[in-house]
Amino acid sequence: MRYIIKKFFMTIITLVVVSFCVFLAFSVIPGDPALKKLGMEASPELVAQVREEMGLNDPLVVRYYRWISAFVKGDFGTSYSYNKPVMWLIAGKIPNTIILGIMAFLITVVVSIPLGIFTAKHENGVIDRVISVTNQIIMAIPPFFSGILISMIFAGVIRLFAPKGYVSYKDNVPGFLWYLLFPAVALALPKIAMTVKMLRGSVLDEAGKDYTRTAYSRGNRTNEVLYRHVLKNAMIPVITFLGMVLADMVAGSIVVEKVFDVPGVSTVLINSISNRDYPVVQTIIMGIATIVIVINLLVDIVYCVIDPRIRIDE
The missing domain is CATH 1.10.3720.10 (MetI-like)
Incomplete structure (x- = not known):
């Protein structure tokens, strides 16, 4: 039981680290989501206003917490390109x-x-x-x-x-x-x-x-x-x-x-990367990472059940 609990907490930690890395990666990539949403001809004033509305001026930690909190609740944000919920884009795929x-x-x-x-x-x-x-x-x-x-x-x-x-x-x-x-x-x-x-x-x-x-x-x-x-x-x-x-x-x-x-999801992912539609890309990558990590946790549990020597070693 201690082995399974240990693996569970390690999985949670791994998910948190991966989610932060995913969010950080798309935060440092060159390109302004507000400018992408409005178009290249948008005035600096309007871009600044939209950046404020999108919360892009907040500190990185604040933006990450807001994003991961919504993600856990099933709110994956809104697509920059389509101005529709991300789930609306990927649900059918x-x-x-x-x-x-x-x-x-x-x-x-x-x-x-x-x-x-x-x-x-x-x-x-x-x-x-x-x-x-x-x-x-x-x-x-x-x-x-x-x-x-x-x-x-x-x-x-x-x-x-x-x-x-x-x-x-x-x-x-x-x-x-x-x-x-x-x-x-x-x-x-x-x-x-x-x-x-x-x-x-x-x-x-x-x-x-x-x-x-x-x-x-x-x-x-x-x-x-x-x-x-x-x-x-x-x-x-x-x-x-x-x-x-x-x-x-x-x-x-x-x-x-x-x-x-x-x-499938690949179509949405490739198009979203090309369009710098970060909410969509983040959701897909984080979703894949979550599936992989959770399956590995289940494998560890099954391995523990069929091979008791692991519990002894732990």
Whole structure:
């Protein structure tokens, strides 16, 4: 229990530090939000008045406290460019980004775990070597480039889907999921390669320990030892890694959204950065950071539950 409480407080501290860094970064970037809101032809007097109304003349600490207090309450401010609440801009885009990240995570789990176990069982075999080489190649390719290749092959050559043929889940759920499958695969590929490599190494490491040899000496078959003894311990570090993968999937989905023209958070983020619409950018970045940090906290808790040795060490 002390371990979980400690991790919880560390998470709160991390969120506070990250939020301050995010706010500070956009406070020191050159550019006047008031001038951006009014236009370059606005008079200095009007700009000064709007700066005062927007609270831009207040000390940094005061502005940060006002912003983070509102953020915690669910008030993310008003867009400079559209003069509308930030939530109004991103609410319709959030489901696409989250669903894409979850789909990529599920693909990673479904493909990598059986493949990792298979390569460990057939260590140094032909298939194991082929998969190992393939993994190295895939890990070297960034998701956005994988997305381009997948789009060229499956849209341009095989024609399994239409480029920029996104269908909203409100209109056609099967069509929506089918279209998201391809960016999800692009996002999942490097994580699949990493997870396969990690699980293979973890299984082989556990297979060489004394308890495994004891299990064999009692007459257990290879599959019995693997699935009853080895895999249980081998999965502990992999589960932790998959938790980090889930956090990365939600954040990383922004990378492939642009390639496949998925109307997710990436569209709003890129446009807002170009327009120096800081309230929108701050909200999106802080939202992603919060998701990543909270998922890591949950992973730590799960890790503590499945491996009691951590509580003893703490």
